[in-house]
Amino acid sequence: MGRVLFAHGHLLRFDRKQHAIGKPYPPLATITAAAYLRSLGHDVALYDPMLDDDTRGFAPALARARPDVVVIYDDVFNWFTKMCLGRMREAALGMIAAARAAGARVVVSGHDAADAPEVYLGAGADFVAVGEAEITLGELLAHMDAPANVPGLVFRDRGLVRRTGPRALLKELDELPLPAWDLVEVERYRAFWRERHGYFSLNVNTTRGCPYKCNWCSKPVYGNTYHTRTPDNVVAEIRLLRERYAPDRLWFCDDIFGLKARWLIPFSERVAAEGLALPFLCQTRADLMTAENVAALRRAGCAETWLGVESGAQSVLDAMDKGLTLAHVRGAVTRLRAAGIRIGFFLQFGYPGEGWREIEMTRNLVRELTPDDIGISVSYPLPGTRFHASVQAQLGEKRNWKESDDLDPLFPGLFSREFYRRLSRTVHAEFRTRHALRTLRGLVAAPRAVDKSSWKALTGLAELPLWLANSAALYAQVGRSRQKIARGS
């Protein structure tokens, strides 16, 4: 059995927006794969640079682990690894070179490597594992000299890039061991979170895949499949995390948490009966927020849900194949708010067919429903999606964002990158100002209700000048765009 060093190239510091948000999570997919290889008898170690300034720690990690194989394995459960951020690719390529120089063989697994395996093979990687990679890794390590028989690989063979057959997805996720949490320097994460937020959160994954078909959403590994761990298996992990690491909160990092009521309800009952409920955050869909699902979320400890609302224009939702109506969104907000669960909206600007009118509809929806938080992005043509295919011919040389607040539409649309950046700043500034004003009104009515979060909300008043200045500039930009359209240029 071999010595295997797992690594990844996702550093919080590489992404200004994520660094400012300051909510780093350990690389859950990476330590799940590590746990699986360990269960086969391999000696595993982890190089986790998430909280580092750079990847200079990789050389000492190599020297300590003296691995036969280095596996650079993205945390595919963390949504922002999907964006193939340029600096993270560079970090991975640097680690490939260092690992090769140290005499290790190198395997890479992640969204970007699956999209562009030749880049990683060209940098010296021996194999790229595409698709769900745990079982592929186990088989590859057992048959390193006969990789052609291992499904799910891309590698060079006598100068040619060769692909083996597709890797079948795991149907029984409970067959995987619990993630190798012991490899993570949990105290570094705790210190970071406590300093920034006053609490500490860890991540848990309960499902893989999503059966919906939003046409901009990249699902290279799971397609439209959806597999779940059993409630018992997830409860065992929560118990372990609570006993060993005592997190204050959890993030269920599923694409869609609790999609099936027949899973969510027994899960919530188990968690409540065993006294394991912790405040948690999850992503879900507005159309799943039935009364019984919201009650189950509450029972299990849910403190905050993020909904993929995307747009306030039904025409844009329909163009995205979102399968969602604005009535779903309004109903979900009513029920979640009544249950005391905070609500975040993911919003997306710049989808083809969206003009200024549709942008205003989205802004009006936010004003009407007053979510507790918003996250804004610009439609990003991820390779392999229908949306990507529809704009592919118009894509310029730039294909990736360097950082998640790049907000470059990447294809020529109605408005420029500067416009979307200003729009994002304006909507955020308006949101925070209005939130502060509501808080202020509430405090005037009930002064005793003041707490730490009220003070934080009140700081939003400082954003008023930003809101006003950016709004004026935004309207001027829209006016110029209209003139341009009228001139036909």
Ligand code: SF4
């Ligand atoms: S519901 Fe979410 S995860 Fe599923 S396809 Fe739509 S955007 Fe993707």
